[in-house]
Amino acid sequence: MRSTLIVIALLALSACNRNSGRGGEDQAAAEVKSEVIRKLKEVTLSGSGYELGLQHGKLLKNEIAELVQKWKESTRSQLGRDPDEVLKEFMAYEKFTETIKKYTPELYEEIRGISDGSGQDFNSIYVFNLMDEFWVYLNNPEKHHCSNVGVPSVNGRISYVAQNMDIEEFTDGYQTLIRLEQQGNRPEQLVIMHPGLIILNGMNAEGVGVVVNTIMQLNASSSGLPVAFVIRKLISLTDKAEIIDFITSVKHASGQNYIIGIRGEVFNFEASAGKVVEYNPENKNGTVYHTNHPIVNNDVKPWFSEFDPTLKTDSLPLQSNSYIRLASVKKRIAGNDSITDETIKITLRSRDDSENPVCRPNLGNGSGFTFASVIMTLTGKPELQVTAGPPSESDYKTYNFD
Numbered sequence: 502m503r504s505t506l507i508v509i510a511l512l513a514l515s516a517c518n519r520n521s522g523r524g525g526e527d528q529a530a531a532e533v534k535s536e537v538i539r540k541l542k543e544v545t546l547s548g549s550g551y552e553l554g555l556q557h558g559k560l561l562k563n564e565i566a567e568l569v570q571k572w573k574e575s576t577r578s579q580l581g582r583d584p585d586e587v588l589k590e591f592m593a594y595e596k597f598t599e600t601i602k603k604y605t606p607e608l609y610e611e612i613r614g615i616s617d618g619s620g621q622d623f624n625s626i627y628v629f630n631l632m633d634e635f636w637v638y639l640n641n642p643e644k645h646h647c648s649n650v651g652v653p654s655v656n657g658r659i660s661y662v663a664q665n666m667d668i669e670e671f672t673d674g675y676q677t678l679i680r681l682e683q684q685g686n687r688p689e690q691l692v693i694m695h696p697g698l699i700i701l702n703g704m705n706a707e708g709v710g711v712v713v714n715t716i717m718q719l720n721a722s723s724s725g726l727p728v729a730f731v732i733r734k735l736i737s738l739t740d741k742a743e744i745i746d747f748i749t750s751v752k753h754a755s756g757q758n759y760i761i762g763i764r765g766e767v768f769n770f771e772a773s774a775g776k777v778v779e780y781n782p783e784n785k786n787g788t789v790y791h792t793n794h795p796i797v798n799n800d801v802k803p804w805f806s807e808f809d810p811t812l813k814t815d816s817l818p819l820q821s822n823s824y825i826r827l828a829s830v831k832k833r834i835a836g837n838d839s840i841t842d843e844t845i846k847i848t849l850r851s852r853d854d855s856e857n858p859v860c861r862p863n864l865g866n867g868s869g870f871t872f873a874s875v876i877m878t879l880t881g882k883p884e885l886q887v888t889a890g891p892p893s894e895s896d897y898k899t900y901n902f903d
Contacts, residue, residue: 539676539889541873541898542696547682554611557679558618561696564675565619568697569629571671579639591638592624596724597631597754604751605730611699619697629697632668633728637721637755646793646869647714648826648859649758650848652840653787654765654880662762663845663876664712665859665892666693666701673863676873676889678900687737689902691885693873700733702875704885706902707739708764710877714791718805719756719798722774727754735761749777756798758791762879771798782831786838790830793823825857842876842886849874850893860893 542564546556558565573584580587601609616626628635646667654660675695683689683706692703704710711732726734731751738744741763748759753772758780761768769780769789778798782789795801833848834840852858863870874892878884883902888895 539674539895541887541889542675542677543680544677545680545682547684549684549687550607550610551614553681554614554616555618556614557611557696558615558620560618561677562619564677564696565615565621565626568672568675568695569621569625572629572669573625575669575671588624588628591628591635594638594723595628595631595634597634597727600724600726600752600754601730604726605734608699608730608733615697615699621697626697630699630729631727631754632698633715633755633757634721636715637717640717646822646826646861647712648830648849649712649714649760649791650830650834650845651712651760651762651767651769651789652834652845653767655787658840659842659878660708660762660765660767660880661840661842661845661876661878662704662710662712662760662767663849663874664702664760665849665861665871665874666712667861667869668701668872670863670865670867670870672872673870673890678885678887680900688739690736691900691902692733692736693875693887695872698729700729700736701872702732703736704762704877704879704883705736705739706883708762708879708883709736709739709744710762710879711735712760712875712877714758714793716756716758716771716773716793716795716798718795718801719771719773720775720800720802721755722752723754725752725754725774728757731757731759735759741766748772753777756795758793760789760791762877765880771795773798773800775800782835784835786836786840788834788837788840790827790834792827792830794821794827822857825854826859829853829859842878845876846892846897849876850891852893860891862891862894 546553576584612627616623648665650663652661672695677695679692681690688705688707690703690705693701702712748770756773759770767789771778771780780797829851850860852860861871871891874888876886885900886897888897
């Protein structure tokens with residue numbers, strides 16, 4: 502058994518590192534597959550608020566129990582402390598509840614339903630959904646490696662937003678797609694998550710999609726609206742003015758970049774506790790992209806000394822993982838006038854730098870991995886393409902709203 506696991510690990514390593522450092526071999530990157538086999542779990546939920554959460558908790562009870570235990574074990578391993586004590590301290594720090602109930606009361610009830618349906622205590626499920634806020638509290642910027650792209654509809658081109666969602670390794674094998682059926686004014690939604698969460702990213706049937714990147718360097722607030730709740734709120738809306746007003750006016754709990762696609766348009770906002778600033782690289786093809794460092798928002802923490810708002814992206818020093826990945830994405834997207842979903846797939850499978858790839862395999866070394874890769878088509882017939890795990894190891898599977 503041990504030898505089998507070693508072989509699988511080596512195959513996974515090979516899949517994302519082969520041809521590393523040779524950026525011209527994009528086609529080879531697109532074709533590489535490993536022997537790692539993952540299956541995306543698919544679940545449909547209906548209703549709203551508590552009812553949604555209760556269904557979620559009951560249907561995924563075993564998976565939620567496993568993940569909460571793994572999450573606590575991971576916390577113990579990282580900090581060398583009792584995770585329940587850390588949880589208790591975090592609950593004393595956080596003041597999010599009032600803001601959540603003000604802007605997204607139905608999502609607070611959904612968390613309560615997940616807790617009751619799964620048999621897990623409320624505080625554990627609640628903090629489990631405060632993923633970015635918990636990372637901010639622990640102040641560990643090394644776990645954040647997401648790479649995002651937004652492509653508007655220019656000259657009749659199809660519009661996309663896309664992401665490699667990179668999170669902690671203990672979540673591997675729990676990749677899940679939730680279909681939220683239409684309810685009242687809430688459109689049908691497709692949500693990527695793992696059991697116990699309300700969302701990682703997602704889109705709705707009206708051509709609105711949201712992908713995000715943690716920006717740990719930006720100032721945070723213990724009383725703002727947490728990221729998961731912002732995303733779910735955004736994809737429950739369909740009106741452009743309402744969406745833009747919400748993302749730019751709500752107080753944010755943690756530093757985060759939001760790429761929002763609204764049918765044929767895309768917008769990129771760097772949000773901190775103090776302000777929200779739109780990032781537009783002013784490419785002729787209208788594209789946007791982002792990784793995990795601030796580019797235009799100077800509401801930064803004191804320890805982040807690299808930021809200079811007078812610098813253009815090209816002149817930022819390529820000395821960190823985030824800058825290197827941004828360069829990889831930019832060179833494939835910024836000047837490309839014929840972007841298709843295949844262009845985006847090649848971009849999300851890229852690994853120009855073996856130590857700082859856009860596509861991240863699960864090496865089991867605590868550095869995180871690409872949990873799922875998503876491409877949301879927002880014009881014409883809205884649809885979602887998604888992989889379970891790194892896109893170099895899985896084919897994209899397509900879901901629509903028929």
